[in-house]
Amino acid sequence: MSAVIDHHAHDHDHDHHAPTGWRRWVFATNHKDIGTLYLLFAFAMLMIGGVLALIIRAELFQPGLQVVNPELFNQLTTMHGLIMVFGAIMPAFVGFANWMIPLQIGAADMAFARMNNFSFWLMIPAALMLAGSFFMPGGAPAAGWTLYAPLTLQMGPSMDAGIFALHILGASSIMGSINIIVTILNMRAPGMTLMKMPMFVWTWLITAYLLIAVMPVLAGAITMTLTDRHFGTSFFNPAGGGDPVMYQHIFWFFGHPEVYIMILPAFGIVSHIIPAFSRKRLFGYASMVYATGSIAILSFIVWAHHMFTTGMPVTGQLFFMYATMLIAVPTGVKVFNWIATMWKGSMTFETPMLFAVGFLFVFTMGGFTGLILSIAPVDTQLQDGYYVVAHFHYVLVAGSLYAMFAGFYYWVPKWTGVMYSETRGKIHFWWSLISFNVTFFPMHFLGLAGMPRRYADYPMQFADFNMWASVGAFAFGIAQVYFFLFIVWPTMRGIGEKAPAKPWEAAEGLEWEVPSPAPFHTFETPPKLDATATRVIG
Amino acid sequence: MTMNFIQGPGRPSAKALIPSALNLMSKASTWIALAGAGLTSAASASTYNLPGGPQPFQLNLPEPATRLAAEQNWLHWAMMIICLVIFIAVFGVMFYSIWKHRKSVGHKPANFHESTAVEIAWTVVPFIIVIGMALMATKLLVAQKDTSNADLTIKATGIQWKWGYEYIKGEGEGIAFVSTLDAGHRALSNAGGPKKGEIVSDYLLKVDKPLVVPVNQKIRIITTANDVIHAFAVPQFGIKQDAIPGFVRDTWFRAEKTGDFYGQCQELCGKEHAYMPIHVKVVTAEQYSAWTKERLKEAAALADDPSKVWQQADLVARGEKVYAANCASCHQASGKGAGPIKALDGSAIVLDADHLKTVNILLNGAAGGSMPAWKQLSDTEIAAVITYAKNSWSNKTAQLVQPAQVQAARK
Numbered sequence: 001m002s003a004v005i006d007h008h009a010h011d012h013d014h015d016h017h018a019p020t021g022w023r024r025w026v027f028a029t030n031h032k033d034i035g036t037l038y039l040l041f042a043f044a045m046l047m048i049g050g051v052l053a054l055i056i057r058a059e060l061f062q063p064g065l066q067v068v069n070p071e072l073f074n075q076l077t078t079m080h081g082l083i084m085v086f087g088a089i090m091p092a093f094v095g096f097a098n099w100m101i102p103l104q105i106g107a108a109d110m111a112f113a114r115m116n117n118f119s120f121w122l123m124i125p126a127a128l129m130l131a132g133s134f135f136m137p138g139g140a141p142a143a144g145w146t147l148y149a150p151l152t153l154q155m156g157p158s159m160d161a162g163i164f165a166l167h168i169l170g171a172s173s174i175m176g177s178i179n180i181i182v183t184i185l186n187m188r189a190p191g192m193t194l195m196k197m198p199m200f201v202w203t204w205l206i207t208a209y210l211l212i213a214v215m216p217v218l219a220g221a222i223t224m225t226l227t228d229r230h231f232g233t234s235f236f237n238p239a240g241g242g243d244p245v246m247y248q249h250i251f252w253f254f255g256h257p258e259v260y261i262m263i264l265p266a267f268g269i270v271s272h273i274i275p276a277f278s279r280k281r282l283f284g285y286a287s288m289v290y291a292t293g294s295i296a297i298l299s300f301i302v303w304a305h306h307m308f309t310t311g312m313p314v315t316g317q318l319f320f321m322y323a324t325m326l327i328a329v330p331t332g333v334k335v336f337n338w339i340a341t342m343w344k345g346s347m348t349f350e351t352p353m354l355f356a357v358g359f360l361f362v363f364t365m366g367g368f369t370g371l372i373l374s375i376a377p378v379d380t381q382l383q384d385g386y387y388v389v390a391h392f393h394y395v396l397v398a399g400s401l402y403a404m405f406a407g408f409y410y411w412v413p414k415w416t417g418v419m420y421s422e423t424r425g426k427i428h429f430w431w432s433l434i435s436f437n438v439t440f441f442p443m444h445f446l447g448l449a450g451m452p453r454r455y456a457d458y459p460m461q462f463a464d465f466n467m468w469a470s471v472g473a474f475a476f477g478i479a480q481v482y483f484f485l486f487i488v489w490p491t492m493r494g495i496g497e498k499a500p501a502k503p504w505e506a507a508e509g510l511e512w513e514v515p516s517p518a519p520f521h522t523f524e525t526p527p528k529l530d531a532t533a534t535r536v537i538g
Numbered sequence: 539m540t541m542n543f544i545q546g547p548g549r550p551s552a553k554a555l556i557p558s559a560l561n562l563m564s565k566a567s568t569w570i571a572l573a574g575a576g577l578t579s580a581a582s583a584s585t586y587n588l589p590g591g592p593q594p595f596q597l598n599l600p601e602p603a604t605r606l607a608a609e610q611n612w613l614h615w616a617m618m619i620i621c622l623v624i625f626i627a628v629f630g631v632m633f634y635s636i637w638k639h640r641k642s643v644g645h646k647p648a649n650f651h652e653s654t655a656v657e658i659a660w661t662v663v664p665f666i667i668v669i670g671m672a673l674m675a676t677k678l679l680v681a682q683k684d685t686s687n688a689d690l691t692i693k694a695t696g697i698q699w700k701w702g703y704e705y706i707k708g709e710g711e712g713i714a715f716v717s718t719l720d721a722g723h724r725a726l727s728n729a730g731g732p733k734k735g736e737i738v739s740d741y742l743l744k745v746d747k748p749l750v751v752p753v754n755q756k757i758r759i760i761t762t763a764n765d766v767i768h769a770f771a772v773p774q775f776g777i778k779q780d781a782i783p784g785f786v787r788d789t790w791f792r793a794e795k796t797g798d799f800y801g802q803c804q805e806l807c808g809k810e811h812a813y814m815p816i817h818v819k820v821v822t823a824e825q826y827s828a829w830t831k832e833r834l835k836e837a838a839a840l841a842d843d844p845s846k847v848w849q850q851a852d853l854v855a856r857g858e859k860v861y862a863a864n865c866a867s868c869h870q871a872s873g874k875g876a877g878p879i880k881a882l883d884g885s886a887i888v889l890d891a892d893h894l895k896t897v898n899i900l901l902n903g904a905a906g907g908s909m910p911a912w913k914q915l916s917d918t919e920i921a922a923v924i925t926y927a928k929n930s931w932s933n934k935t936a937q938l939v940q941p942a943q944v945q946a947a948r949k
Binding site for chain 2: 137287332
């Protein structure tokens with residue numbers, strides 16, 4: 001008995017001596033601290049990747065080379081892609097997962113707290129190596145973020161640094177995913193059955209399985225690239241009988257599930273925000289879960305739609321065209337469900353809802369251009385052109401990034417204990433929405449007119465739309481600096497109206513059952529839940 | 539933007555479907571062009587028109603010059619219309635709801651949150667729609683892949699950073715040449731592009747030797763590459779095919795009108811990716827026959843006898859041309875290289891009396907492929923360019939490499 005008491009006394013003691021100073025962050029094992037680290041890291045990478053994008057847009061402002069030479073231009077497009085995908089979007093969603101999954105399922109922390117720390121801190125050397133490759137002899141990798149062979153064989157030593165960095169980031173992602181799966185499957189509060197889990201938790205559970213399935217595939221592809229470069233193998237090197245197209249098959253077997261890895265958690269976030277601000281439960285919860293699962297499964301059988309112009313046999317093209325078009329069905333189901341949730345609700349439009357509706361509208365445009373790209377004969381015209389660039393920025397920026405902004409505004413009261421400024425949030429939304437469309441909408445026209453992507457210079461006929469896009473890009477970039485300085489930073493410093501435990505009238509879920517800001521330790525003992533598993537009853 | 543549709547038989551619906559939408563597009567395009575001319579300093583649209591190339595403020599796929607491209611346009615319109623109708627319907631509902639079901643207008647939330655019937659309906663209906671779309675696309679896809687029974691077969695080889703063309707079957711068989719971006723345009727790009735008010739309507743699309751093909755004949759293009767993956771594309775023909783080293787792929791077109799048509803390399807292939815355009819000149823059958831005869835005669839006259847012994851001045855003069863066409867884009871006209879590109883001016887290997895060192899680098903490449911192999915050049919061209927490098931800039935070796943030495947090194 002006394003041992004038990006001692007134990008409690010120790011725990012109590014521990015609470016009051018939470019690590020402070022740099023130790024709190026370097027030795028962090030608390031899911032909330034690690035979540036914060038992930039989010040800040042991702043935002044820093046978003047800024048770096050954004051600066052690279054703005055140099056690209058500055059160069060493309062008018063025909064001719066004014067800012068960079070073509071070698072550096074290719075490095076910029078490559079690194080912009082790699083940094084945004086592996087440095088910004090993926091870690092940001094892991095940050096959301098770290099913060100919100102334990103809170104949403106009523107768990108005390110992530111299952112493997114020290115591995116959690118390791119997954120985060122692994123990313124720092126990887127990011128430094130990736131960004132630092134600009135300063136290596138010959139500059140950064142310049143083979144495009146897809147790293148197609150045999151162009152990778154012509155790259156300098158920075159290619160090896162890039163490959164090593166991706167290996168490390170992949171290991172970090174896999175550890176993060178294992179942690180998330182184990183946490184979700186084992187640590188839900190009693191009474192929260194799988195079909196009562198919040199949608200964000202569901203989407204991350206599925207995403208984590210996707211990550212575990214495909215990150216090793218990427219690791220394999222880039223390891224073979226590495227041995228082709230240095231150890232005389234010829235997996236992809238045609239000079240030794242290798243097959244460069246095989247690289248593309250392996251890469252896109254990773255790459256297509258990867259794009260769903262970057263969008264499924266966004267679906268989860270939006271599925272919380274739309275019901276909360278419609279004051280109505282999510283329509284078709286079960287069908288949302290099944291649709292997410294279907295998208296994940298279909299994502300494994302559509303990869304070669306990225307390769308329609310490599311010259312596949314006609315049966316292959318037909319198969320991949322049909323399979324790709326099928327993805328429109330579950331994605332459509334999700335959009336219909338969100339709109340049915342809004343239907344006959346009682347809506348208000350605070351910033352999270354604005355970003356969620358903005359997501360819905362603009363992401364769906366990206367979805368439709370995806371459907372058009374899936375039509376192989378039309379894709380013949382559009383493949384490797386600016387239409388594709390427009391398409392994937394519509395789904396990744398207006399999709400993933402907008403959903404994360406929505407999630408930030410929705411949960412920041414819980415994270416920091418203060419409300420953001422609603423006026424500033426609305427400025428951020430409208431400014432981002434307009435400048436985003438000025439940047440990327442003209443790219444559809446450029447693509448239809450035949451402008452190839454990854455071009456440092458272009459014929460004069462493409463000049464006007466490129467000029468518009470560049471102006472839009474700078475405005476979009478400034479909007480995100482504004483977001484950090486005038487919205488994120490004040491909330492981090494605790495400036496603003498004090499937030500109640502549940503700042504949103506109709507928000508549902510266990511995260512709103514703990515005070516704001518969420519205490520360092522939450523749900524240390526499993527909470528007792530009501531029948532819907534959304535309220536704590538003791 | 540006028541859409542001069544090439545109306546194939548069996549697609550009467552295409553024209554019926556499109557005019558109203560086309561009108562709308564062309565109105566929009568005029569409007570955007572006007573707005574754009576006001577907003578940007580670029581010259582007004584009509585002055586930098588390039589027939590057969592991209593158009594300023596072009597809003598849609600290019601005006602088709604082949605049946606397949608016309609069908610692609612038709613398919614794209616059909617898909618666009620289906621998508622737009624769905625988009626407007628779905629978001630019409632959403633915006634209606636946003637307008638009517640707001641808290642600020644006092645709307646009270648309803649309580650419904652599931653309906654199996656509705657879920658089944660909006661799964662099955664989109665499924666049927668995508669099946670319909672897939673069926674519309676299938677026939678065209680199969681037609682695109684049918685490269686059989688070609689009248690003329692041409693091999694297009696992607697080379698960093700130019701296109702090599704060989705006429706391998708049909709009239710003109712045996713013609714082979716390399717097509718390179720106009721050197722003036724490349725220099726103009728480095729100098730910051732066309733000056734304000736300066737119109738270069740074929741900027742970055744002008745080549746030294748266009749690919750010449752006859753009108754109304756089925757042309758099969760076989761693609762491959764020497765170094766990395768490139769992609770051969772001509773938007774007005776509706777073709778795009780990767781050119782993959784070590785592999786052979788094919789595509790085809792049958793141009794239905796004469797004229798100049800332009801495309802660009804579409805797969806990232808290294809630093810000069812933006813500088814390897816494609817220019818196809820479609821001519822009448824008679825013009826084509828005349829052209830092939832002339833080319834073949836020229837080729838016979840130019841065929842270098844590798845056993846010929848050259849004088850230094852002649853070889854240097856020949857080498858200067860070879861250098862400008864093949865080497866200057868990396869090593870620069872000054873021979874000083876740039877960044878990772880090695881300088882030839884003052885290079886120990888170039889100055890070395892052992893000619894085999896330079897000959898082997900040209901034949902086999904170096905620096906892990908950064909310096910590609912140039913074995914596609916003739917013995918005389920390689921000998922000439924080496925002699926040029928050994929006797930230009932500050933290099934004054936007076937050394938002379940004869941074609942026979944290159945020929946010997948090849949074995």
